[in-house]
Amino acid sequence: MDYKKKLRLSAFARILTFSITLLFTALSFAQINRVEPPFWYAGMNLSSVQIMFYGKNIGQYEVAVSNNVVIENIKKTENPNYVFVTIDTKNIAPTELTFSFKSKNKVVFTKNYSIKARRENSKFRKSYDSSDMIYLIMSDRFANGNPNNDSSPETIEKVNRNLPGGRHGGDIEGIINHLDYIKKLGATAVWCTPLCEDNDPNYSYHTYGQSDVYKIDPRYGTNEDYLRLSQELHERGMKNIMDYVTNHWGSQHWMIKDLPTHDWINQFDVYTETSHKRTTVHDIHASNSDYKTCFDGWFVKTMPDLNQKNPLVLNYLIQNAIWWIEYANLDGFRVDTYNYADPNAIAKWTKSITDEYPYFNIVGEISMRDQAQLSYWQKDSKIGAIQSFNSYLPTVMDFILSDELLSIFNEEDKTWEKGMMKVYDNFANDFLYPNPNNILVFAENHDTNRFNEIYKNDFKKYQMAMTLLATVRGIPQLYYGSEIGMAGDRNKGGDPDIRRDFPGGWNEDSNNAFTKEGRTETQNQYFDFTSKLFTWRKTNDAVHFGKMKHFIPENNVYVYFRYTDDKSVMVIINNNSKSQTIKTNRFAESIQNYQTGNDILSGKTIDLKNDIVIEGKSVLVLELK
Template sequence: MKKIFFFLLISSFSFGQIDKVEPPFWWSDMNLSDVQIMFYGKNIAQNDVSVSNGIIIKSIQKTENPNYIFVTIDTKNVAAQDFIFTFKNKNKSFTRNYSIKPRRDNSRLRKGFDSSDMIYLIMSDRFANGNPNNDSTKETIEKADRSDKDGRHGGDIEGIIQHLDYIKELGATAVWPTPLCEDNDDRGSYHTYGQSDVYTIDSRFGNNEDYLRLSMELHKRGMKNIMDYVTNHWGYKHWMMNDLPTYDWIHQFPGYAQTNYRMTTQFDTNASKIDAKMCMDGWFVKSMPDLNQSNPLVLNYLTQNAIWWIEYADLDGFRVDTYSYNDKNAIAKWTKAITDEYPNFNIVGEVWMYDQAQMAYWQKDSRIGAIQSFNSYLPSVMDFTLQDAIANGTFNEDKQDWRNGMVKVYENFNNDFLYPNINNILVFFENHDTNRLNNLYKNDFKKYQMALSLIATVRGIPQIYYGSEIGMAGDKNNGDGDIRRDFPGGWNGDANNAFTASGRSAEQQKYHDFTAKLFNWRKSKSVIHSGKTTHYVPQNNVYVYFRHNQNESVMVVINNNSEKQILKTNRFHENIKDYKTGKDIISEKLFDLQNDLEIEGKSVFILELNK
């Protein structure tokens, strides 16, 4: 990619030219009432600006690029209405209409996802092709080629909508599709993390109205829509990149320099300034220019864009990509502005670190962050240490020693006290960037059962990755395309349609039935959503923990030993108390808690305790 440099365009005045207005409209009764509207057009800054209907212009900001002008208006106590901006230069003038729209009832108090949910993560291009007519579009460069594992395959919003009942029947209550805004890279655009227009859904996925329809269809089913949002970078094909509003809209050195990926430099008191700068300011990859959130215009643009999507598409949450690579003080302001607007909204940040203290630093009201007078205001982070324990072969370790076996999982929870809100962290064993669990464990169904039971019953918000529930595998060593395979049955003509019971193989059905039974049980279990945890040091590679509240108790037994184990129940008396029996939610077998528990090798019990 060529280095990007800002330059001034020297040209004659072009009368009446406006190419972009962002945000394209706003809403009444918003907490964020000072709206900064960006107008883009050739030499537009040479105009004086006025507005009709008594709307107050609070400020007009021009930059070194005459093709941009930023106009801030006061919408406080302004009713929903249309009004007109007038741009005048000498004796010539032109106008642009703008709208303040009515807000949904109770929009401010919308409830985000939480620990009562199970999130179903979808690689949007690889799930289902609901509309083959938009696989390739004239507006976008890369065309569909399903034979290319790293190309566009045609999955779209319509495909997701058509299979929402399948997702709901699986026990999921929220859907997280990978980004849907336009990514016009000439290759590898299917993942859409290098966005080229953040106000427009990629035409190969559908359009903005389709995205709103996705939310509506989810809400009809009592489900939630989580947007994958990217604050750290855009794609090199973003429409601004050839004509930046300011030189420092992106980080330049000049041009490109790559991040060192050392997120610890954000808080390391021993870190050199240059290392901290290269973490925050370096580009994630060469095709993704790094946004400069410390520039107030950039930060405000990103804040308004995020709020615009919440309001427009009626969203229930954000997952924020590469959260800890942003300028930490700026991203904290961004996060606070959103949660000030929507106090019950949830945002989970990708903080990909393998130390609980380092991850806890990034959660809202962290006592660790407070040491440095820092508060991210980020409600939720992702439990990468648990994912790491599972992905590094815990369930292949048949015998336990001081470091290996189920003790690795046990020790993950020893540091729960570090998190300000332990119930609001995301738990998972794989996602679209990691190796597939079913590849790591060679489609060993018993190991899948243990891993899934773990994330379904521990504290936090469980997330599964599309296709795990039918045994889908994929090896990251063969490239990201291999861990992002097409869901079988999502395309016309697929030999295997795993969306239907009749179309699944016996092996796929086995995975599906276990997953659906487990997560449909979890839906109504407040003891799992918000109960306390008491766990016991693993013995003989058997990990036992209880989720309990005043009314209920669930005992989870995970035998990672290859051999049958017998558990003396008197060891767990402080939690068993006067409970007499336990019913396994999967086999529905009843166990007498006054007697020893016998459990087969590589298996799990989830026992609802009864008096």
Template sequence: MNFKKNLSLLVLFLSVSAFAQIDKMEPPFWYAGMHNPELQIMFYGKNIAQYEASVSNNVVIKNVVKTENPNYIFITIDTKNTPASDFVFSFKNKVAFTKKYTLKARRPNSAQRKSFDSSDMIYLIMPDRFANGNPNNDTDKSLNEKADRNTPGGRHGGDIEGIIKHLDYLEELGVTALWSTPLCEDNDKTHSYHTYGQSDVYRIDPRYGTNEDYARLSAELKKRNMKLIKDYVTNHWGAEHWMYKDLPTYDWVHQFPGFSQSNYRMTTQFDTNASAIDAKNCMDGWFVPSMPDLNQSNPLVLNYLIQNAIWWIEYADLDGFRVDTYSYNDKVGIAKWTKAITDEYPYFNIVGEVWMHDQAQMSYWQKDSPISAIQSYNSYLPSVMDFTLHDAFGSVFNEDKASWNDGMIKVYDNFANDFLYANTNNLLTFIENHDTGRFNQIYKNDFKKYQMAMALIATVRGIPQTYYGSEIGMAGDKGKGDADIRQDFPGGWNGDKNNAFVKSGRTEEQNKFFDFTSKLFQWRKNKTVIHSGKMTHYIPEDNIYVYFRYDDKETVMVVINNTVETKTFKTKRFQENIKNFTAGKDILTGKSIDIKNEISLEGKSVLILELN
């Protein structure tokens, strides 16, 4: 009898193993007390859809979705009155098996978490190129690409531990928020270091560390009153994503059938004259052949992306998102994604990459935009990136003599169009990022031009963002390829001759750049007048741009002389802002500057004056 019983158990075990093994369960766990109590759990395993599901602890199953692929089943439960606890899913066919699921307790006031805003300075890093804190994880057996620092586009070994070990450096620089390019697994065979071709969006790439390491990074940042911004990719995954190799539905990704490249013409998203095929090819075309384009109009896809984003916010205690290629998404779907997150977290900031060159077109994508309201569309996206200001930075400081269109008028005109935006304080300002030309390369490491540019983004409206290495004069030629603008930070690897993370290891030139940047952004930290004050600017004359930031308590005057000569100019023209002030303290030198009658300023220089 025992032999027969054991044989029956063995047959049962083999049947379960052969036909109903759960290989993936996503989200792997969830949280009790969410604003939206409905949770859709995806179970993946061979022929899982052949089984009927039930759940313990009086948890209510609201819906079960089975697709044309029998290896998937999507089960929606109602967690409204379910406390943090474990419960069990049972799957029955000829045999039965179970799977435990956990609802965890949320952090206190999780839904009310604050986010990054105009009081912050965001520092953008590419983790593979920043610092190698744990050489033991440079290569992982489970992933294709191995470490090779000698190859410009290869994996170089930077990781989460390297970031954590250099948080004191960031704090000294004046950084208050960290934006890292994606850290989730990217199993591409080459060029996986940028990690935008993700192959598992619930797993930190082992070459960066673990999920626990990522949560630890967030905790270490918070000890220093710094914030963590996750780079989230809604538009596409990598072709090595495990789900792409066994799609839940044919239309999980856009197919034509197969591959079709995006035309990259984002104007088709709102152009009333655009052809339907052009609009389709923009939204549904793939960014590149190795990045399958996700179909956010498929409710299963959309819900998967919403839940994944919320899961990371809760798990890693995140402070914001930067969303890659935001304006390439299905615009109805991405608006639902964004609203679902901000409904759950009312103060959570999300900045979208809307790489366009016209303020009205960029404004279209910001929440409550007066432009998109014309078409009764709202993206619900709180923030967009100020690419038109970035465009001006690419040439303006080489334009020594003003003309109708050249010189500081480019910067003035950028702010003249602020009326198009719903919220100018929530625009991300930057002189460069990981996809653009390096500022110090464009301007041949001209320190004065660097000072003018940094002073400008530190004192105008919006949220300033810097790119790793610029603060020590790092350059890189985009004409040589992306790897050249994403070079290793000196001192991040054992054996580096130049350790720019510490003052004693930096060259004299590197210290000059660093000290200026640190002084500027340390000053900015506590300047409410810069974070939220009003702005008045004056039409540039003789390539000199003057503007004021002011509130009820303070007034800051900024003067940029973009000529190569020392200029002296009368201050009477600025009387409406100067009022009864007679002098200003230059925050960079500490000197008092008399402003009663005139100001002299040498060429290619900037003054930031606290008026008194």
């Protein structure tokens, strides 16, 4: 064969090879629309990874994988558009895998899949605890850092700041821009309401009806922006807490529109809403139908209820949560409607995450108003153990205390049922909790009426509430805007009124409360107090992990101590309108040999040998010397 002929054949072979490659690439693009998780990590405790491939009639193909990786299981469902492939990654170094999809033993198309390296010591990341103060942000309502992403061609609802329940344009960039402001408040962790895509046509701003749980909503930014938020927080010594939803997705979620299995969500013959009566989980007299309605019923019509009892669903949620921790370098979770999910399944979800990350904290939204019922849901609860139940949930939310804080400062009755006696009784039941330090304490959040609305911006009452949160056991949480006196009436204006835009978060705002110069005199009064209190809290181990000793309130005055072996803090809260005289000999067992107390708010020194006079509706936080 002459040289020219060889050259022509060689060129033809290259063209043919290139054409085949293009064909395979095109087929791959046409056949695979989604792969989730989009990649995984080497060296994980969860070494068996269930990878979901989605595409038109993809279930007709046989699946193989390169690099001698073991396929443990291939699950095909009644929907031919899904294949769930479980591989063993236990001994796999970071690498690129190739999945081959075959028909009659011939490769039709391939898909590359990355196994990436983890961060050093990722498994042992330190999470938030009672030394932290968490700042809760309503993501769409905090600050608009990038007006270019206010609306997106990828999502239905467009920005409309004039509509109270519409999208207003708050985003990740806006949060990053004001991290120094948050840090100055004394906050050490940030909890943003969900940031994953919510493609509901209306009221999508709260983002609890998610349509893609591997993707940040483009109106907030990108996945890379979220990773950058973590990096910016960590550079400031702060922590990133993701708001995670296990109970439901939004009706616009792409999988809801093409269910992998009929029982991927809980379905009834007719639409059935949850009863919200979550006591059925431990009620020994509960009917089966009531139990099913409570845990399988939908939260609302636009939020289909996920069936965590389906192993495919549960694995999907476990892997999605772990993927976000690794990818975004997260420091903790807050889990929405935690005890609406199937109890045993959500316990498995939680245990899988804490097995992977032993020091990772998760706080669950468990809105129970009884200490025994609330403690049932905390990890290693003796009450839960009565029914052989362990949620493995490290932290619960003290809704009982929150309810009390929204009423007690208007109660001056000197009775056993009103005022500070309610707070005393709440802490008197701490023996029910396996870990009282792992309880989230708060005065308000994005679902409650605004504290400053209820008390008509009475600054003294705000001081009492914040002082209590800063000095009792547990992890304090502050809701954005409280620190500048923001109010809002849910009864009149609905949810949007308790989720108002933070003043100064938008270029057109006339009042910029992010700066001292831009704040009003009243806003500075609130901010300065909050900053001083919680900045001090960062420095005092006694209120982080110390023991607590309290005394029965007298005349609506509550006195308690937080102490370690070498440090003690005495807190006095006077819930009377009139000043009160405190006889210190009553507290001798806690004052011991301490001579004076330095009030961290006023800077005054108090002689502990004499009676203490405290003004009406005021507080003293004394570091004992």
